[in-house]
Amino acid sequence: PYLRALATLHVSATPDDLPCRDEEFERVLGKVEGLLEEGEGGCIYVSGVPGTGKTATVHAVVRTLHARAQASEIPPFTFLEVNGLKLTDAREAYAELWRVVSGDDMDKRVSPGEALRRLVAYFERSGRRGPEAGCFVVLMDELDQLITTKQDVVYNFFNWPTLPGSRLVVIAVANTMDLPERVMAGKVRSRLGMERINFAPYTRDQLKEIVNSRLRGGNVPPEKIMHADAIQIAAMRVAGVSGDARRILDISR
Known part of the structure; x- marks a missing residue:
């Protein structure tokens, strides 16, 4: 024993259940499930000091959503996890997202710059894509590590979900509550309409x-x-x- x-x-x-985070779990689950059912994009910002169950809660939400998608209760979706600590360059996140969006896992030769160009083109015309287009759920963990001097990576990942027909749901996880304020101007922030969930110690x-x-x-x-x-x-x-x-x-x- x-x-x-x-x-x-x-x-x-990985425990079977996640004690003491029921409320936060339900909030994240309800928001993501609602966006998937409506075929819309959106951004959820999860903050809290290290060790408060943020990533574990999101993983539990994704497992629940996968089970519901397999039971045809919600539309199918593709999940991607981007961890800021595991990237040598924040812009590598573009290449990871493009591989998922394009459905080509073998397309590892695409540079971050080329991936960005393709993603911009994809999401800017996403409103003209049919309803059969795929849904994507992206967990951006350790978001604090993806801050660059130009802030372009975080800005784009927050902005793309707001474009018509993007069907991109971004769950951003960070240790600081004020990261969106530091990255984006007030007008942009209000347009994003970001759901914010803070995990207390x-x-x-x-x-x-x-x-x-x-x-x-x-x-x-x-x-x-x-x-x-x-x-x-x-x-x-x-x-x-x-x-x-x-x-x-x-x-x-």
């Missing part, structure tokens, strides 16, 4: 529930692995410093 507990408490483990009780939920999910009775007081002390300390779920999982291991 101890090895199983170690595995289930690992930061990279986890409280002591929420951190305790996260540890207990992970252990129960691995079929490990929490009381047989960790003393309740140990979880309580760890939760108090982490909540007092950062409210970072990853920190309490590391401590618990």
Whole structure:
């Protein structure tokens, strides 16, 4: 049971459920599902300090949407995840999006500059495409890392969903709440009509529930692995410093 507990408490483990983020999950799910059903584009900005479950919540939303699409409850869509920490140059995001939009995974020779030109042409004429055109959901994780001096990458990914018929839904995840203000002028920002969802740091009780939920999910009775007081002390300390779920999982291991 101890090895199983170690595995289930690992930061990279995917739990069956996501405790203490039901409200945020429903908000993201409702917004993305509504856009897909209406065949519209849109942008959702998710912010919060590290370790507050932002990316995990979005992944859970996408899994739910994939299941509903497979059951023909919502239109099918293509999902792309762009992680700012994994790109050596922010403009590589253009090439990644073009590969998905064009449906050509082998088209790795397209440079970021050429991909940008093709994407601009694609989205500017997207209003004239038929209703059978594909829907795309893009998770832009670690958006803070994609900020460039010209701000063009973030601006374009925020702007394209607003174009008629784009059918592009962008879920932007960042650590800072004011990133849209820093990237875009007021007029542009108001035109985007961006849905904003902030994830507060986890409280002591929420951190305790996260540890207990992970252990129960691995079929490990929490009381047989960790003393309740140990979880309580760890939760108090982490909540007092950062409210970072990853920190309490590391401590618990």
